[in-house]
Amino acid sequence: MKKSFLLLILPALTSCALVKGDTGNNEIRDDECNLPSELSNEIRSYEGIANKIINSLIYGKYKGGTYKELAKFVDKFGARVSGTENLENAIDYVQDLMKTHGLENIHGEEVTVPHWVRYKTLQMMLQPRRTNLPVLGLGGSISTSDEGLEAEAIVVNTFDQLKSDNVSKLVKGKIVVFNEDWTSYGGSVQYRSHGGTEAAKLGAVAALIRSVTPFSMRTLHTGWQDYEDNVTQIPTASITKEDAQMLQRYQDRGQKIVIKLNLNYMRYNDSISRNSVGEIIGSSVPQKVVLVSGHIDSWDVGVGAMDDGGGAFISWYALAVLNGLGLRAKRTLRTVLWTAEEEGLIGWSAYNESHFNELENFTFVMESDEGTFTPLGIEYAAGIKGGCIIQEIVKLLAPINATQAVYGSSVGSDISPWTSSLIPGASLLNANERYFWFHHSMADTMDVLDPDNLDKATAVWAVVSYIIADLTEEFPRERDESTKNTKAKLVFYPRRT
Amino acid sequence: MKKSFLLLILPALTSCALVKGDTGNNEIRDDECNLPSELSNEIRSYEGIANKIINSLIYGKYKGGTYKELAKFVDKFGARVSGTENLENAIDYVQDLMKTHGLENIHGEEVTVPHWVRYKTLQMMLQPRRTNLPVLGLGGSISTSDEGLEAEAIVVNTFDQLKSDNVSKLVKGKIVVFNEDWTSYGGSVQYRSHGGTEAAKLGAVAALIRSVTPFSMRTLHTGWQDYEDNVTQIPTASITKEDAQMLQRYQDRGQKIVIKLNLNYMRYNDSISRNSVGEIIGSSVPQKVVLVSGHIDSWDVGVGAMDDGGGAFISWYALAVLNGLGLRAKRTLRTVLWTAEEEGLIGWSAYNESHFNELENFTFVMESDEGTFTPLGIEYAAGIKGGCIIQEIVKLLAPINATQAVYGSSVGSDISPWTSSLIPGASLLNANERYFWFHHSMADTMDVLDPDNLDKATAVWAVVSYIIADLTEEFPRERDESTKNTKAKLVFYPRRT
Numbered sequence: 004m005k006k007s008f009l010l011l012i013l014p015a016l017t018s019c020a021l022v023k024g025d026t027g028n029n030e031i032r033d034d035e036c037n038l039p040s041e042l043s044n045e046i047r048s049y050e051g052i053a054n055k056i057i058n059s060l061i062y063g064k065y066k067g068g069t070y071k072e073l074a075k076f077v078d079k080f081g082a083r084v085s086g087t088e089n090l091e092n093a094i095d096y097v098q099d100l101m102k103t104h105g106l107e108n109i110h111g112e113e114v115t116v117p118h119w120v121r122y123k124t125l126q127m128m129l130q131p132r133r134t135n136l137p138v139l140g141l142g143g144s145i146s147t148s149d150e151g152l153e154a155e156a157i158v159v160n161t162f163d164q165l166k167s168d169n170v171s172k173l174v175k176g177k178i179v180v181f182n183e184d185w186t187s188y189g190g191s192v193q194y195r196s197h198g199g200t201e202a203a204k205l206g207a208v209a210a211l212i213r214s215v216t217p218f219s220m221r222t223l224h225t226g227w228q229d230y231e232d233n234v235t236q237i238p239t240a241s242i243t244k245e246d247a248q249m250l251q252r253y254q255d256r257g258q259k260i261v262i263k264l265n266l267n268y269m270r271y272n273d274s275i276s277r278n279s280v281g282e283i284i285g286s287s288v289p290q291k292v293v294l295v296s297g298h299i300d301s302w303d304v305g306v307g308a309m310d311d312g313g314g315a316f317i318s319w320y321a322l323a324v325l326n327g328l329g330l331r332a333k334r335t336l337r338t339v340l341w342t343a344e345e346e347g348l349i350g351w352s353a354y355n356e357s358h359f360n361e362l363e364n365f366t367f368v369m370e371s372d373e374g375t376f377t378p379l380g381i382e383y384a385a386g387i388k389g390g391c392i393i394q395e396i397v398k399l400l401a402p403i404n405a406t407q408a409v410y411g412s413s414v415g416s417d418i419s420p421w422t423s424s425l426i427p428g429a430s431l432l433n434a435n436e437r438y439f440w441f442h443h444s445m446a447d448t449m450d451v452l453d454p455d456n457l458d459k460a461t462a463v464w465a466v467v468s469y470i471i472a473d474l475t476e477e478f479p480r481e482r483d484e485s486t487k488n489t490k491a492k493l494v495f496y497p498r499r500t
Numbered sequence: 501m502k503k504s505f506l507l508l509i510l511p512a513l514t515s516c517a518l519v520k521g522d523t524g525n526n527e528i529r530d531d532e533c534n535l536p537s538e539l540s541n542e543i544r545s546y547e548g549i550a551n552k553i554i555n556s557l558i559y560g561k562y563k564g565g566t567y568k569e570l571a572k573f574v575d576k577f578g579a580r581v582s583g584t585e586n587l588e589n590a591i592d593y594v595q596d597l598m599k600t601h602g603l604e605n606i607h608g609e610e611v612t613v614p615h616w617v618r619y620k621t622l623q624m625m626l627q628p629r630r631t632n633l634p635v636l637g638l639g640g641s642i643s644t645s646d647e648g649l650e651a652e653a654i655v656v657n658t659f660d661q662l663k664s665d666n667v668s669k670l671v672k673g674k675i676v677v678f679n680e681d682w683t684s685y686g687g688s689v690q691y692r693s694h695g696g697t698e699a700a701k702l703g704a705v706a707a708l709i710r711s712v713t714p715f716s717m718r719t720l721h722t723g724w725q726d727y728e729d730n731v732t733q734i735p736t737a738s739i740t741k742e743d744a745q746m747l748q749r750y751q752d753r754g755q756k757i758v759i760k761l762n763l764n765y766m767r768y769n770d771s772i773s774r775n776s777v778g779e780i781i782g783s784s785v786p787q788k789v790v791l792v793s794g795h796i797d798s799w800d801v802g803v804g805a806m807d808d809g810g811g812a813f814i815s816w817y818a819l820a821v822l823n824g825l826g827l828r829a830k831r832t833l834r835t836v837l838w839t840a841e842e843e844g845l846i847g848w849s850a851y852n853e854s855h856f857n858e859l860e861n862f863t864f865v866m867e868s869d870e871g872t873f874t875p876l877g878i879e880y881a882a883g884i885k886g887g888c889i890i891q892e893i894v895k896l897l898a899p900i901n902a903t904q905a906v907y908g909s910s911v912g913s914d915i916s917p918w919t920s921s922l923i924p925g926a927s928l929l930n931a932n933e934r935y936f937w938f939h940h941s942m943a944d945t946m947d948v949l950d951p952d953n954l955d956k957a958t959a960v961w962a963v964v965s966y967i968i969a970d971l972t973e974e975f976p977r978e979r980d981e982s983t984k985n986t987k988a989k990l991v992f993y994p995r996r997t
Binding site: 074075078079080081131132134219220221222244245248249252253256305440441444445446448449450 | 571572575576577578628629631716717718719741742745746749750753802937938941942943945946947
């Protein structure tokens with residue numbers, strides 16, 4: 004997932020991914036729920052269907068299916084980067100999979116996407132010790148000149164420190180190394196997103212940003228970075244936590260640091276990609292939509308098995324399972340596999356624009372882009388009544404111990420502009436404490452994932468989406484008091500340029 | 501540390517590093533101890549000295565000193581590989597440090613060591629998907645030819661599977677990929693040590709061995725590998741756990757795997773290195789020695805901060821602290837920083853040969869080469885009485901919660917041939933569950949270590965070595981019943997060729 008875009012357009016959303024343990028007091032107390040008994044009873048009446056779905060995934064014909072299909076997919080395509088032919092082939096492949104599994108109305112919807120490519124990079128620390136200093140370019144970065152650049156480095160921990168009187172005057176002509184502490188993803192990612200620009204404002208020639216992660220095995224993490232209008236663009240790259248700390252120690256000892264960088268990237272013309280759509284058309288109110296999603300694109304390091312292969316595959320596979328079990332809900336279940344999420348929710352943004360008039364028919368939107376580790380339940384953005392409905396539904400997930408329902412002010416990544424404004428929605432609550440260990444790194448592989456957990460995640464996804472799509476009563480749009488001030492406005496988010 | 505050498509010469513030692521949690525029932529029950537009261541009382545009388553040592557490290561002038569010196573050292577020299585000038589410069593530097601801190605009889609003892617260098621390697625999976633496939637040559641491996649080699653790969657999980665009728669006939673002309681499960685270091689490292697040779701016996705052209713680790717972030721781990729006389733030598737390298745698993749999946753699906761390897765290494769002529777020695781000469785029985793050690797050399801990836809910078813630095817620094825506090829024991833305290841441990845205990849082997857006649861005077865030998873994470877106490881190789889003495893001594897480490905005394909049949913890495921035969925000895929018991937995450941990888945950096953833990957480890961080392969060197973009674977050599985059969989023989993281990 005890519006969150007810095009949201010930081011730009013939605014400053015309120017800095018909470019970012021809900022990592023288990025952050026939940027605090029976001030669970031509704033039982034005495035706050037007062038659902039009409041016919042509604043509670045109706046939800047409970049789905050127990051048989053929920054068990055059928057769960058059993059088919061945990062013991063039956065779909066056991067291991069999500070992992071197996073995802074492994075075949077990532078083993079075949081590897082990384083799937085916006086703008087590449089490989090991503091488009093992967094999109095064709097997954098649409099074929101939807102076809103094989105009997106989904107309806109399968110199609111792609113075109114999106115103009117960026118195309119940024121990393122070529123060979125060379126980097127070396129020259130002083131105080133001559134050694135290779137692994138770096139990894141940040142998405143969208145410009146290259147150095149062909150000869151590369153060689154400059155003294157200065158290490159800072161925070162933007163405030165960078166801008167302080169005694170540091171800011173030393174920056175000109177130097178490489179700024181941001182050795183920011185990990186606080187949370189939302190807190191630390193600002194250095195990746197804006198470090199280059201802030202350093203350039205003071206005359207820096209390049210910026211190296213400590214990889215945004217709570218744990219490192221000398222691991223490099225990439226991610227999109229943003230330039231600012233009217234500020235000189237300088238090359239940016241991440242370095243490992245360990246090397247940032249080493250540079251910090253050199254500086255603290257008064258040792259001069261000299262680094263040589265030769266970074267080669269290319270930003271090609273934008274090209275055309277596609278969001279992929281498949282449906283189980285609703286039996287009685289087909290115009291009403293429950294949207295189930297993840298993003299199909301990935302970063303170029305690793306193979307995007309976790310971010311967001313897992314989320315994308317539990318999404319379309321949930322529909323495949325429902326279809327295979329002959330379950331057609333009253334409303335339409337629509338899976339959307341977003342493209343070019345990593346460059347700033349580009350696929351979602353185009354979809355939001357072209358489907359803007361349909362949004363009032365979106366009953367519920369779901370996205371899994373924060374891991375598919377052991378599923379714990381659902382993180383939802385909805386009012387009290389909606390929360391109580393979710394709480395009632397997740398009780399049916401007791402056989403797989405995924406009965407938690409936790410409120411989040413904004414859920415999902417692509418869908419977060421919707422869920423933070425008006426459309427109720429959900430993300431997969433899972434034991435994702437290690438999510439950012441692997442995020443945007445070469446360690447994002449199938450080994451992060453577990454077949455049983457993926458089965459359970461698909462079960463959560465299928466049960467929750469099906470019941471919401473099939474309930475007699477439309478899922479309530481209203482938010483609770485604390486978020487009431489945002490509820491009236493269906494915000495239109497302009498496409499990113 | 502390097503253990504495969506031991507597997508060759510001492511098959512009984514496959515237990516290898518004691519990782520916390522393996523201890524089982526290796527603690528002596530209180531009712532098994534029956535130390536003479538004067539001995540117990542004498543040990544207890546060291547409480548004031550123990551507290552003085554501990555306080556100087558936890559609150560006083562030596563607080564943070566071990567970490568600070570080690571960080572300066574690894575930041576200055578980086579990796580310290582057998583045969584390189586850099587290692588020799590590092591050895592000079594650490595001998596100067598000993599001098600600065602007032603140790604006595606400081607000198608180097610020459611050792612002939614191997615010199616194997618890794619040059620640029622290229623590797624690529626060509627089928628079923630064209631992608632980079634990171635590999636890391638194993639120490640001592642030969643190169644491919646200049647043009648490299650391109651061959652089909654076959655994946656096996658065990659030696660038994662390799663040698664089975666239906667697999668062995670398929671090996672000829674192929675690259676054998678060992679995708680062995682992690683069991684323990686001792687269990688899995690055999691594939692790194694002997695995989696190339698076993699594959700070559702069946703006509704393989706190269707061997708890729710899954711990195712020996714319980715946890716991977718797509719991390720490559722190197723280590724020494726052994727060729728066998730009269731078996732064709734083939735190039736060997738490690739691959740990541742994740743990629744081994746991917747190759748396994750391809751094979752399980754019946755997909756053909758083709759890999760291109762161009763591995764460039766050079767085995768130069770042996771050169772001269774040195775074990776580094778420093779002492780606090782004993783006040784009344786200087787000929788008796790308590791040896792406190794770690795190894796100064798490292799692998800070429802990472803900077804050898806954990807393996808074994810930590811062990812080496814707590815060893816000489818323990819003596820520096822004792823000397824700084826004016827503590828001179830009755831017996832001589834001798835720190836030895838071994839060279840070329842990673843290539844097969846080369847430094848120890850030479851030392852063992854040249855000091856063979858002095859070994860009878862070795863009261864106790866200590867080595868820390870299994871991590872300097874949170875210290876828990878002491879792992880010792882000694883008989884019941886020796887164990888009871890250790891148990892009494894570690895009670896004095898209560899202020900730093902390092903009061904465990906655990907029996908191991910062989911402790912240390914370099915010193916293990918001694919401790920597994922007759923000479924009693926000890927290793928640092930520490931919370932090293934993650935040791936093999938970093939071992940022999942680029943992730944072995946200062947970030948693995950913690951200043952407070954190093955202070956505590958130095959305190960354990962200083963207190964235990966000082967008391968054993970100062971006790972009126974000589975530390976008993978006899979082993980308990982279970983190991984009695986090994987006790988009579990002071991084995992001479994021939995130098996490795």
